[in-house]
Amino acid sequence: xxxxxxxxxxxxxxxxxxxxxxxxxxxxxxxxFIAAVSEPVVPTSxxxxxxxxxxxxxxxxxxxxxxxxxxxxxxxxxxxxxxxARHIALQVRxxxxxxxxxAKLVDAGVSVGGPTDHNMFTSIYFSDPDGNRVELTAxxxxxxxxxxxxxxxxxDMLEEWTRTxxxxxxxxxxxxxxEFEGLDL
Numbered sequence: 001x002x003x004x005x006x007x008x009x010x011x012x013x014x015x016x017x018x019x020x021x022x023x024x025x026x027x028x029x030x031x032x033f034i035a036a037v038s039e040p041v042v043p044t045s046x047x048x049x050x051x052x053x054x055x056x057x058x059x060x061x062x063x064x065x066x067x068x069x070x071x072x073x074x075x076x077x078x079x080x081x082x083x084x085a086r087h088i089a090l091q092v093r094x095x096x097x098x099x100x101x102x103a104k105l106v107d108a109g110v111s112v113g114g115p116t117d118h119n120m121f122t123s124i125y126f127s128d129p130d131g132n133r134v135e136l137t138a139x140x141x142x143x144x145x146x147x148x149x150x151x152x153x154x155x156d157m158l159e160e161w162t163r164t165x166x167x168x169x170x171x172x173x174x175x176x177x178x179e180f181e182g183l184d185l
Contacts, residue, residue, distance in 0.1 A: 010063035015130050018052045018068040024129050025056050032057040087133035098138040119175045120146040
């Protein structure tokens, strides 16, 4: 029997303060706070490290988790490259829900970018109180058909990206044609 990943169990991030994180994700994004675990030591290493692990329902069995770790200062999220490349994307029902979410975030003083039309879905972008990049998306009605179009060219695009030493292949340029209208790409 060959194993296959069935779904994301959870995605984990750090946070500075569990209460602030709950207030943000439950209060502004309407996500259910579903569980918490707290220990004085790390179960895998048995090293002393008091932590509070909190979990949110991200819908359809997906879970977003955070660690508030006592005594270890948290630097802003770090990575090589631009901040937009590392993020969590959460889906809402439709564009009306996306617009409602944006208004709620803006009213709470959160800086929100977008909406951006990705053809298959529309997104807004913002950071949580700890600087973690969050994307909210609303699917297009014809998303399954568009995903099939992307699947049909994915291997060809990968081959071209590799062969040309990372020159962006244009097989799926139709995805952002509205956003890039007037630009010479």
